[in-house]
Amino acid sequence: MGVKMGVKTSDVGESSGKRNDSQEVQVVGETSKKKVDSYGCINFSPSLNSDTAESLEEIREDMCRKYNNQNPKDHDWEMIETQLRDTYSLQRYNINEGESVRDLLSKWPFLFTERGLFLHFKLLVGLDIRNTICEAFSKKAHRLNKFFKTEESGICKEADEIIKEAKAQSAKDSVIAWLPANILAIMKYFSEKEEQLFLTVDDTSTRAEVEAADTDGLPRIVCSGRSVMEAKKFRIVVDRVVVMSDLTSFITSLSALFALFYILNIQYQHGASATLEFIQRCFVGINPNRGSKSDRKRKSSCAGSVNAKVLRLINQMANFEWTTC
Structure with a gap:
């Protein structure tokens, strides 16, 4: 598997x-x-x-x-x-x-x-996963985007490009591109590739074609269109099986993907573990004192049970909120 x-x-x-x-x-x-x-x-x-x-x-x-x-x-x-x-x-x-x-x-x-x-x-x-992520996004996304555009984030140029694309896409056809932009910026901060969470396919791709394209079997959101931010229809694929189809909201798709990691007892894939843990701790509010869902050993890269990269972003955001309030 x-x-x-x-x-x-x-x-x-x-x-x-x-x-x-x-x-x-x-x-x-x-x-x-x-x-x-x-x-x-x-x-x-x-x-x-x-x-x-x-x-x-x-x-x-x-x-x-x-x-x-x-x-x-x-x-x-x-x-x-x-x-x-x-x-x-x-x-x-x-x-x-x-x-x-x-x-x-x-x-x-x-x-x-x-x-x-x-x-x-x-x-x-x-938890009501969709409402929880919606509320967290409404409260934290703007602040995250502001932080990513600063020199301190280390990705200010990349974040600026992502935010510009989100503005252009939202203005062009009313697609709400801000949440996918936020997730893509978080992945960029952690040096994680978007392909680890998203599979982009043609609008006409069938279920069989999507399952064939999922060569590594990672749990991912399948975006129908030219890019994650342009997509208007979504599917969820897990272990080379399309488990959900005909989703029309990115926030619903993200909520479903996150829920499946817990429902199916799946560890976060190595290539997106920091992003998923950040969503878990800062968007969903799941913060166990022990353990981890990350698919890797992190003896030298974690503080307690928290990924060191995630902890760093949490601390940077806390400092940023304090200094900009």
């Missing part, structure tokens, strides 16, 4: 990719292997016993039938959200036992919708 997941280490075979609403349930026993990455979570592995597992499996099968046979416009989301809450323990069990992304998409299709994903993240971490 292209992503590192904190899950059971036994090999998991790939499914055919077809949705299958008839799966044999596995009963949880005391000796079941558990995941290893509960970082930042408050409800990582809820209890599940043989009595409840069978009834929850029936609900799962009912949701699959609805997803496969109903027009999305006819979905009763009040009922679906109730079923997703009721089956949360079974979802966590399937994820923590190490089922492949493709198998999870087949077994839990409503989980990989905007409403289903954000609901699961709220149950798992205790």
Whole structure:
């Protein structure tokens, strides 16, 4: 697999990719292997016993039938959200036992919708991820952009170019380019390449073409268009599988991508670990005292559990806010 997941280490075979609403349930026993990455979570592995597992499996099968046979416009989301809450323990069990992304998409299709994903993240971490990122962006993005344009940031020229492009793009077709510009500037500050978080494809690219283009299997936002800031449609790809499509908002796409790292127990990829940790700590507000989701050993580059580069930017921003207020 292209992503590192904190899950059971036994090999998991790939499914055919077809949705299958008839799966044999596995009963949880005391000796079941558990995941290893509960970082930042408050409800990582809820209890599940043989009595409840069978009834929850029936609900799962009912949701699959609805997803496969109903027009999305006819979905009763009040009922679906109730079923997703009721089956949360079974979802966590399937994820923590190490089922492949493709198998999870087949077994839990409503989980990989905007409403289903954000609901699961709220149950798992205790936060409304999209609203949290929206609020943080509205409060911090302008200050970040001002700091990046200073000599102290070390990227003032690059940041100025990014901000100019965002202004031009927003004026041209009303695309809100400020959040992607903010994320690109953060990546530039950490010397991380945008390809580590974004995959840019042609507007006409099919699901199969996107999955084929995802050669390294990294969790990424797929941007349809010539650039990240010009894109108007987005998809999410994880481990060479498109798990979400038809997203029309960058902030929703970023929220979904971030949520998936926690929901699927995925470590941050090395090439974007600082950016993702900065989003985690400064935009989302997840600050555990111990551990890390970064996919690397950082003996000499971290202070406590915080990436040293991230800590440096946090301190620079604090000083910048103090001196410019």
